[in-house]
Amino acid sequence: MKRSLRTTVLTVGALIAALGLPAGTAHADTIAPRVDLRVLVVSDGGPSTAAIAAELDAAGTPYTEIDLTRAGRPVIDAGFLSDTVDGRPRAKFQAVVLPDDDPFPAGSTEMAALAAYERTYAVPQVDAYTYARPQAGLRYPVDGGYSGSVDGVEASVTAAGKAGPFGYLDGAVPFEDNDPAVGESYAHLSTPAAGADFTSYVDAPVPGGTTRGSLVGEYRHDGRRELVVTFVYNQHQQQFRLLARGIVEWMTGGVHLGASRHYFAVHVDDVLAADDRWNTTLNCTPGDVDCTDPNATPDPIRMTPADVGHAVAWQDSEDFTLDFAYNGAGSVDHREDNGGVDELADRLIADRGRFRWINHTYTHAFLGCAQDTAVVPWRCATDADGSTRWVSRTEISEEIATNRAWGRAAGLPLEHGELVTGEHSGMKVLPQQPEDNPNLALALDDNDIAWLGSDNSREPAQRPVGPATTVPRHPMNVFYNAGRAAEQVDEYNWIYTSRAQGGSGICEDNPATTTCLAAPLDTATGYAGHIVPLETRIALGHVLANDPKPHFIHQSNLAEDRIAYPVLSGVLDGYAALFTEDTPVVNLRMKDIGAELRRRAAWRTALRDGRVSAHRVGDTVTVEAPAGLAVTATLPTGTALAGTAFGDAYAGAVSGWTPATGTPLTFALPASAAHD
Numbered sequence: 038m039k040r041s042l043r044t045t046v047l048t049v050g051a052l053i054a055a056l057g058l059p060a061g062t063a064h065a066d067t068i069a070p071r072v073d074l075r076v077l078v079v080s081d082g083g084p085s086t087a088a089i090a091a092e093l094d095a096a097g098t099p100y101t102e103i104d105l106t107r108a109g110r111p112v113i114d115a116g117f118l119s120d121t122v123d124g125r126p127r128a129k130f131q132a133v134v135l136p137d138d139d140p141f142p143a144g145s146t147e148m149a150a151l152a153a154y155e156r157t158y159a160v161p162q163v164d165a166y167t168y169a170r171p172q173a174g175l176r177y178p179v180d181g182g183y184s185g186s187v188d189g190v191e192a193s194v195t196a197a198g199k200a201g202p203f204g205y206l207d208g209a210v211p212f213e214d215n216d217p218a219v220g221e222s223y224a225h226l227s228t229p230a231a232g233a234d235f236t237s238y239v240d241a242p243v244p245g246g247t248t249r250g251s252l253v254g255e256y257r258h259d260g261r262r263e264l265v266v267t268f269v270y271n272q273h274q275q276q277f278r279l280l281a282r283g284i285v286e287w288m289t290g291g292v293h294l295g296a297s298r299h300y301f302a303v304h305v306d307d308v309l310a311a312d313d314r315w316n317t318t319l320n321c322t323p324g325d326v327d328c329t330d331p332n333a334t335p336d337p338i339r340m341t342p343a344d345v346g347h348a349v350a351w352q353d354s355e356d357f358t359l360d361f362a363y364n365g366a367g368s369v370d371h372r373e374d375n376g377g378v379d380e381l382a383d384r385l386i387a388d389r390g391r392f393r394w395i396n397h398t399y400t401h402a403f404l405g406c407a408q409d410t411a412v413v414p415w416r417c418a419t420d421a422d423g424s425t426r427w428v429s430r431t432e433i434s435e436e437i438a439t440n441r442a443w444g445r446a447a448g449l450p451l452e453h454g455e456l457v458t459g460e461h462s463g464m465k466v467l468p469q470q471p472e473d474n475p476n477l478a479l480a481l482d483d484n485d486i487a488w489l490g491s492d493n494s495r496e497p498a499q500r501p502v503g504p505a506t507t508v509p510r511h512p513m514n515v516f517y518n519a520g521r522a523a524e525q526v527d528e529y530n531w532i533y534t535s536r537a538q539g540g541s542g543i544c545e546d547n548p549a550t551t552t553c554l555a556a557p558l559d560t561a562t563g564y565a566g567h568i569v570p571l572e573t574r575i576a577l578g579h580v581l582a583n584d585p586k587p588h589f590i591h592q593s594n595l596a597e598d599r600i601a602y603p604v605l606s607g608v609l610d611g612y613a614a615l616f617t618e619d620t621p622v623v624n625l626r627m628k629d630i631g632a633e634l635r636r637r638a639a640w641r642t643a644l645r646d647g648r649v650s651a652h653r654v655g656d657t658v659t660v661e662a663p664a665g666l667a668v669t670a671t672l673p674t675g676t677a678l679a680g681t682a683f684g685d686a687y688a689g690a691v692s693g694w695t696p697a698t699g700t701p702l703t704f705a706l707p708a709s710a711a712h713d
Contacts, residue, residue, distance in 0.1 A: 070126040070158055074294050074651040076100040077130040085165035086136050088272035092281040095583045097295035097640050097669050113147040118154040128158035132288035137167035156260040163264045163288050169227035173265045174235035174256030182227035182250050183243045187268060189214030190241050192252055198238030202287035205620040205688040210239055212276045224268035226250025278581035279615060294651050296671045296692035300623045301580045302587035303605060304360045304510060309382060310367030310401055311337035312593035315518040317527040322518045326410040338520035338593040342384035348595055349391050351602060355609045357624055362397035362457045365443030386447050393626050394449040399440035401459035404433050405474045416469055433480035454487030455627045461492045478503025488631040493586055499634050508631040511579060511588045514572050515604060520597035522564035529568060530557040573607035580612060585630045620688040636667045636694055656706040664699030675707030
């Protein structure tokens with residue numbers, strides 16, 4: 038079971054002790070201070086403070102940023118940090134993040150003001166990346182420590198770290214080494230300075246010796262507490278993503294607005310249909326509108342009943358549910374061509390309760406403009422007056438309604454308001470179709486569609502389309518037209534190598550593309566050796582970044598060589614090896630993901646506009662927000678709201694959303710919130 042965080046926000050009695058007052062002064066004329074739930078981030082433009090700010094942004098935790106490099110910035114003094122409200126002393130920030138332990142010039146009045154503020158209000162300080170030195174509670178690295186690369190090093194959470202802010206981790210904190218030719222992580226490893234009250238939370242072995250040096254630790258001195266981080270990082274690196282939650286929990290004592298969880302959902306498109314196969318000779322996909330070679334003969338890929346059985350068994354082994362986006366015409370056509378027999382549909386219907394289902398339109402028709410395929414790439418067909426010719430409202434509506442009717446007849450457990458159109462069509466697609474089909478919104482309204490899948494690589498932000506709200510989906514680089522690993526690698530080589538190496542030259546024409554290959558992959562080993570690790574790392578990065586957006590693949594990837602599973606298992610098994618059981622992957626269906634994204638957007642807007650405030654006095658947290666706004670917070674286990682337990686358990690705390698009513702929300706924290 039998870040233990041309460043040791044480094045939590047102080048109760049009134051503990052605060053008095055931190056201020057150095059005798060216990061006898063805790064009587065009626067002692068006024069407990071108000072501490073606003075807002076973080077002060079002091080930045081020097083470096084990646085480490087930017088990473089912490091990004092974590093606060095993603096969680097929805099309010100903060101104020103001071104850029105030390107900007108002329109005319111506010112001066113950090115006593116008046117900036119604190120004041121009095123209704124006769125009660127107010128600390129304007131619950132935590133301070135600095136680029137290092139002292140980023141100001143020697144003798145700085147700003148650092149002196151921060152130090153006095155932290156002592157007075159027991160406000161913790163995070164040193165985002167600092168050199169190991171006695172001023173930070175550590176010996177210099179030359180004194181038996183180490184300064185240098187830690188690429189590929191496996192750090193560990195110490196016993197104190199597991200009992201404290203990093204208790205959600207199983208223990209290992211692996212540092213990335215994605216490119217042996219590039220230095221990715223630099224650190225200073227050291228042990229506590231003589232006499233220092235320093236507790237290491239995350240450490241790693243010192244090269245060439247038997248000791249371990251701290252990477253993250255707590256230094257207590259002069260009535261202050263600092264979280265000392267001695268490795269550099271950016272917001273995308275796995276080692277930071279693993280530790281980010283603990284850094285925030287430490288600085289806020291587990292009491293803050295906003296919340297963070299780890300999400301993973303996988304949509305499998307084109308179920309019941311067949312996907313066209315990549316032709317390794319023609320370097321195109323017969324059946325695709327852009328594959329015009331006269332020798333192009335389609336060779337479709339379609340799941341079998343055995344593939345369904347494998348999917349069920351895989352789900353059971355991973356405790357995970359896939360979302361099947363289906364096309365009913367795929368089964369109808371198959372039965373017509375096979376004497377009424379469709380063993381795949383029969384097996385899917387028999388196991389329909391084992392999956393979640395999404396309407397993917399009946400025939401997977403393109404629902405945008407009418408496509409003129411006489412040219413490559415295709416373009417939108419036009420009428421005589423030059424206006425775009427659109428797929429009609431009736432055609433779109435029939436695609437939605439007919440597929441829904443087929444699914445209902447088959448007993449699929451559908452959510453009425455969810456839809457993913459074929460190729461995300463109907464919505465704008467650049468460069469050919471720079472606007473939505475105007476008939477799409479009308480058809481969505483005809484069919485009561487509330488959530489519409491979109492391509493995150495094209496449109497990462499949610500937006501309305503008529504009555505619906507989009508749910509951006511991450512495309513996985515496991516191709517729809519590949520059922521075998523060798524086909525996937527061949528197409529990957531075509532896309533990501535130069536023309537001189539036999540590729541398409543797309544990377545030469547788009548130098549910003551980061552997945553370009555220096556040389557073609559071996560078709561026998563390239564999938565397992567290169568593509569799987571890369572795609573696993575990318576998807577796991579989304580999971581660790583508090584990103585609820587679903588990923589999508591295709592039914593072809595569950596057939597033949599079943600090439601999706603090594604990536605999906607890599608994500609889930611890799612995650613399970615890093616986190617404790619009370620920090621599970623959250624596997625939501627599409628409508629719940631859409632609702633989560635929409636709540637977050639409204640919350641971010643309210644924070645940006647200054648319409649939300651929150652503070653703590655003793656064991657009471659008060660939040661003021663506009664009526665109807667969903668408020669999000671992370672609080673200690675046992676917190677109550679209006680006499681009822683608040684939130685859902687996750688990572689040793691409780692968090693969740695609650696609607697504001699126009700009057701202040703008052704959370705009662707448990708007495709244990711201030712104790713070990």
